[in-house]
Amino acid sequence: MRIAIISDIHGNLEALKSTLQDIEKRNIDKIICLGDTIAKGVHPKECLELVKENCEVVVQGNTDRYFSIEYKNMEELPVQEQERIKWNQSLITEEDRKYLLALPFCYEFYMSGSLVRLFHATPTVNNKAIINVDNLETKFQMFLPSENTYTQNVADVVIYGHIHHPYMDKIYNKTLINVGSVGNSFDVIRNDSKDSSVLETTKSNYLIVEGEYGVQEYTSDISFTFVKVPYNIDKELEDESLNIEQDNYRFELKEGKYRDMTRINENFRRLGIDVEKI
Numbered sequence: 001m002r003i004a005i006i007s008d009i010h011g012n013l014e015a016l017k018s019t020l021q022d023i024e025k026r027n028i029d030k031i032i033c034l035g036d037t038i039a040k041g042v043h044p045k046e047c048l049e050l051v052k053e054n055c056e057v058v059v060q061g062n063t064d065r066y067f068s069i070e071y072k073n074m075e076e077l078p079v080q081e082q083e084r085i086k087w088n089q090s091l092i093t094e095e096d097r098k099y100l101l102a103l104p105f106c107y108e109f110y111m112s113g114s115l116v117r118l119f120h121a122t123p124t125v126n127n128k129a130i131i132n133v134d135n136l137e138t139k140f141q142m143f144l145p146s147e148n149t150y151t152q153n154v155a156d157v158v159i160y161g162h163i164h165h166p167y168m169d170k171i172y173n174k175t176l177i178n179v180g181s182v183g184n185s186f187d188v189i190r191n192d193s194k195d196s197s198v199l200e201t202t203k204s205n206y207l208i209v210e211g212e213y214g215v216q217e218y219t220s221d222i223s224f225t226f227v228k229v230p231y232n233i234d235k236e237l238e239d240e241s242l243n244i245e246q247d248n249y250r251f252e253l254k255e256g257k258y259r260d261m262t263r264i265n266e267n268f269r270r271l272g273i274d275v276e277k278i
């Protein structure tokens with residue numbers, strides 16, 4: 001069985017359409033979405049329709065929840081944040097919000113002997129960023145169960161989204177995979193004198209897992225394929241005059257860089273990585 005795993009579409013319709021076309025030509029049996037279909041771009045509604053139509057399983061991302069919950073004390077939030085919430089909520093319906101709030105936190109299955117667990121960010125919360133340069137112990141925690149996981153087993157393979165850049169790592173003999181982002185790809189370690197073409201970063205990213213679905217014995221092969229799909233970024237940005245965060249959004253889509261690197265650099269400092277010397 002071939003399963004395509006997509007994540008972090010973030011309202012980018014051109015990126016999602018190109019990705020689904022690519023999936024269609026690869027004989028995929030089912031598609032799973034790891035959340036954050038909405039927020040950032042101006043097409044969350046259209047993206048939600050396509051996700052509902054095409055994905056057999058959808059887990060909840062942090063922005064799916066953040067922009068769908070009811071805020072009782074909205075006026076206590078900073079004004080800019082109130083505007084972001086209201087604007088993102090205005091692009092989807094009440095029914096969409098109910099759908100997003102009802103999404104499961106986690107999904108898992110056996111494939112060719114391995115217990116494969118999927119969630120948006122970590123097994124405990126859906127808004128914490130574990131990145132490719134995080135340490136062994138932090139990454140090991142990604143395989144442990146929590147009250148939010150589907151079962152209480154320790155996973156063999158973990159597949160997640162949220163950080164918007166794909167990578168694969170071995171943690172002891174386990175496999176940790178990030179599928180990257182369909183609609184908002186960026187790399188956090190960037191250096192103008194060392195980087196390749198910006199298109200190495202800004203294409204849509206997704207993953208294909210292939211193996212014997214539901215099989216708990218190690219009797220067949222399993223494979224992981226990272227796919228990078230080009231899409232029409234300029235066409236997607238044509239409608240962005242409506243976007244209240246259009247400068248940030250345009251920067252992220254065109255440059256493949258996150259809008260607030262000071263926040264990310266703090267994480268690097270915490271890891272003992274000198275961001276000036278990267």
Ligand SMILES: [Mn+2]
Pocket residue numbers: 008036061062063120126161162163
């Ligand atoms: Mn996220």
